[in-house]
Amino acid sequence: MKKVIVICLALSYLFSACNSHEHSHEEESEEQEALAYTIYTDKTELFLEFKPLVVGKEARFAAHFTHLGEYFKAFSEGTIILTLEVNGKKTTIQTDTLMVPGIFRLRMTPEQTGKGRLVFDIKTKDITDQIIISDVMVYTDDASAIAANPNEEEGGSDISYLKEQAWKVEFANSPLKKQAFSEIIKTSGQILSAPGDEMIVTAKASGIVLFSGNKTVIGSEVNTGTNLFTISAGDLAEGNVDLKYKEAKANFEKSKADYERSRELVKDKLVSEKDYLQTKSIFENAQLTFNTIAKNYSSNGQSVSATMNGFVKNIFVTEGQFVEAGTTLATISKNKKLILQANVSQKYFAKLPSIASSNFKTTDNGMVYSTQELNGKVISYGKSTSANSPFIPITFEIDNTGNLIPGSVVEVYLKSFPIPDALIIPTSSLIEEQGNFFVYVQTEGESFQKREVKIGASDGINVQLLSGVAEGERVVTKGGYQIKLSTASGTLPAHGHEH
Numbered sequence: 241m242k243k244v245i246v247i248c249l250a251l252s253y254l255f256s257a258c259n260s261h262e263h264s265h266e267e268e269s270e271e272q273e274a275l276a277y278t279i280y281t282d283k284t285e286l287f288l289e290f291k292p293l294v295v296g297k298e299a300r301f302a303a304h305f306t307h308l309g310e311y312f313k314a315f316s317e318g319t320i321i322l323t324l325e326v327n328g329k330k331t332t333i334q335t336d337t338l339m340v341p342g343i344f345r346l347r348m349t350p351e352q353t354g355k356g357r358l359v360f361d362i363k364t365k366d367i368t369d370q371i372i373i374s375d376v377m378v379y380t381d382d383a384s385a386i387a388a389n390p391n392e393e394e395g396g397s398d399i400s401y402l403k404e405q406a407w408k409v410e411f412a413n414s415p416l417k418k419q420a421f422s423e424i425i426k427t428s429g430q431i432l433s434a435p436g437d438e439m440i441v442t443a444k445a446s447g448i449v450l451f452s453g454n455k456t457v458i459g460s461e462v463n464t465g466t467n468l469f470t471i472s473a474g475d476l477a478e479g480n481v482d483l484k485y486k487e488a489k490a491n492f493e494k495s496k497a498d499y500e501r502s503r504e505l506v507k508d509k510l511v512s513e514k515d516y517l518q519t520k521s522i523f524e525n526a527q528l529t530f531n532t533i534a535k536n537y538s539s540n541g542q543s544v545s546a547t548m549n550g551f552v553k554n555i556f557v558t559e560g561q562f563v564e565a566g567t568t569l570a571t572i573s574k575n576k577k578l579i580l581q582a583n584v585s586q587k588y589f590a591k592l593p594s595i596a597s598s599n600f601k602t603t604d605n606g607m608v609y610s611t612q613e614l615n616g617k618v619i620s621y622g623k624s625t626s627a628n629s630p631f632i633p634i635t636f637e638i639d640n641t642g643n644l645i646p647g648s649v650v651e652v653y654l655k656s657f658p659i660p661d662a663l664i665i666p667t668s669s670l671i672e673e674q675g676n677f678f679v680y681v682q683t684e685g686e687s688f689q690k691r692e693v694k695i696g697a698s699d700g701i702n703v704q705l706l707s708g709v710a711e712g713e714r715v716v717t718k719g720g721y722q723i724k725l726s727t728a729s730g731t732l733p734a735h736g737h738e739h
Contacts, residue, residue, distance in 0.1 A: 273391045277373050278685040283308055284362060284369045287403060287685025292385035293324075293378040295353045301346040304403045304685065305362065311718065314342025314407040318364035322346050326356030326378055342407055350378040398687040399680075401723050411719035413682050414665075416711050421662035421704055422655035424697040425588050427631075429600065429652040431644050434577035434637060438553065441570045443563045445542050447471035451559045452543065458555055462546040462572060469544040469557075469569055492523075492530035499523035550574040553646075578640045580611065582652040583631035584621075591656045592621045592634055599700040600650040607643070608700045614638040653700040663705040666717050667698060671724060680716040680723050681709055688716070688723060 274289045287304040301322065305315040319336040329352050335344055358376050362369040379385040443449070450470040455462055462468070499519050506516040553573040557563060580600060584592065596618060601608045611617075621634040634654065638644075670693075671678045677695055680688045693708030709715055716723065 272386055272389070275389065276684055278682075279371050279373065280308070281369055281371060283367045284371065285312065285685075286360060286371050288358075288373070292389045293350045293376065294382055294385050295350050295378055295380060297382075298347055298349045301344075301348070303344045303346060303360070304342055305344065306342065306403070306407070307367075308412075310412065311410045312406060312412050314403070315344075315364060316341055318344075318362060320344045320346070321361040322348065323359040323361070324348060324350060324356060324376075324378075325359065326350065326352040326354050340404075342403060353378050353380050397689055398683060399690065399723065399727055400686055401688050401726055402686050405722070405726060406719065409719050409722045411716070411722065413714045413716045415714050416663055416665065416705070416709055418661040418711055419664055421659045421664055421697065421702070422699065423591075423657045423659055424699050425584060425591065425595075425654040425656055426698070427582050427584055427652050427654065429580055429582035429650050431646055431648040431650060432579040432581055433553075433573060433646045434579050437577050438571055438573045439548050439550075440568055441468060441544060441547065441572060443469075443471055443544065443565055443567045443569055445471050446564045447542070447562070449557050449559060449561050449563055449569065456552070456555065456570075458552050460552045461550075462552060463549050464546060466546040467543050468546055468552075471542045471544065471563070488526070488530040492526040495519075495523040495526040544569060546572050548572055548574065573646075576640055578638050578644055578646060579619075580616070580636040580638055580650070580652070582634050582636075582654060583629065584634055584654070586630060586632060588656075589632055592632065594656050595621075595634060595654050597655050598636065599653040599655070601653075601700050602644070602648055602650055604648070609638075609644075610701075611636050611638055614641065651700065653698065655699060659697065659704065662696075663709070663711060664702045665705055665709075665715050667701060667703050669715050669717050669720060670695070670703065671720050679709060680720050682714040682716060690727075 272291060274291050277286070277288045279286045279288070285304075285306040285308055287306075288301060289304075290299055290301045293299050303320065303322075305318070305320070306312045307315060315338070317336070317338065319334065321332060321334045323330050323332045325331075331348060331351055333346055333348050335346055337344070339345060354377075356376050356378060358373040360371040360373075362371070377388065379388065448471070450472055452467045452470055454460065455466055456468050499522075502511055502516045502519040505511040506513065550572045552570055554571040556568050556570060563569070580598070582598065582600075597611045597616065599608055599610050616636045616638040619635050619637050622632040624632075665679065669679050671680070676692055678690055678692050681691050682688050691708045694706040696704035696706045698704070
């Protein structure tokens with residue numbers, strides 16, 4: 241009986257020891273950190289997480305795929321082929337299953353030990369791409385994998401911002417590159433109508449103004465000859481256009497008859513050459529006056545028409561108003577060309593000859609325009625100041641895209657001498673806090689650092705970085721405030737990654 245008890249105790253001890261040993265290895269494996277890779281192509285970002293590979297042991301990959309565009313968005317569909325190549329032997333798996341948008345979960349069992357590479361072949365309805373991760377090790381056992389990849393102590397500077405968060409907002413980043421940039425002179429200015437782009441419509445006779453149809457409305461598109469107003473005599477005793485027409489017609493007909501009679505008489509020398517020429521001159525003047533009045537005259541009055549294609553910019557009279565001949569009735573604008581006039585401080589006078597382009601921002605909607613994109617050119621700049629203003633004007637002619645209104649006040653960024661090899665980021669990257677500027681730098685797929693930066697010149701679209709970020713680091717260009725808000729709230733969504 242004692243023998244049986246001893247044997248049972250021994251078996252129990254061995255069984256518990258084995259369980260304890262197995263459990264300790266499992267805990268050790270679970271506690272091991274995953275490897276992380278962040279790879280970019282022109283079309284795709286891959287953020288990949290997996291535990292170190294061990295031969296004969298199933299490996300689980302969490303592959304996060306992002307479409308690169310104006311905003312970075314998760315893959316909504318696609319086929320992923322993953323190939324592990326070690327010592328010339330390939331192991332391949334394929335999946336088109338997305339448990340959540342953007343994340344493909346793949347499982348593979350390595351068959352060879354040694355250094356190899358992972359190849360992702362990507363195909364969606366929009367793109368075909370390939371991403372290769374070189375120098376991937378497959379270890380002989382867990383102990384070798386753990387020894388080669390010790391857990392790193394977590395630093396306190398990195399901020400976690402998951403792909404699931406970035407995919408739900410307007411997010412993008414880009415690598416910092418050196419490029420040519422221009423020294424900027426920031427000032428104010430105004431959008432004006434270009435010379436020759438506007439035409440004033442005036443009354444050709446005195447009378448009562450009557451509007452003609454629905455074209456006599458500000459903003460209406462008109463063509464050459466479109467009738468805008470009618471000048472009617474009404475019951476006016478003086479300056480009556482009807483009376484003037486009848487008088488001009490009577491004078492024309494009488495002078496015509498006198499001229500035709502004189503023309504016959506001069507042949508027989510019954511009238512002198514001098515009298516004939518005087519009769520002819522009176523007839524020609526009467527004819528010119530009558531044709532001018534009759535040109536746009538009808539029984540309703542004298543019509544006033546548009547003299548060029550464009551739109552009605554301003555109307556200066558009201559219907560029923562009495563006007564004298566020559567009174568301004570309206571302004572017609574082509575609105576194809578505009579003038580950007582900037583006012584520059586005297587201290588920049590020496591730099592004015594070097595300015596060839598500028599950016600400008602409207603105050604109503606904050607949109608930034610480039611004179612280069614609007615086929616703009618410098619047409620003049622001032623050589624002196626005036627008594628009314630201490631500033632020197634510089635003037636650009638630009639195309640009107642339809643979004644610019646003459647008379648608008650704008651912020652102007654004049655581009656002067658070029659700055660070679662400048663580090664440039666979009667102004668949307670900057671986060672301002674109490675007068676200091678910060679950006680978010682992506683250090684890994686889901687890790688970011690908040691960096692204080694010193695900035696230099698700005699053209700309203702981009703800004704020069706003087707310090708804080710190195711060339712090649714990826715700066716968040718859109719979505720920085722969302723990272724800031726997420727950090728402030730201290731909450732993260734359920735991750736759902738498999739490691």
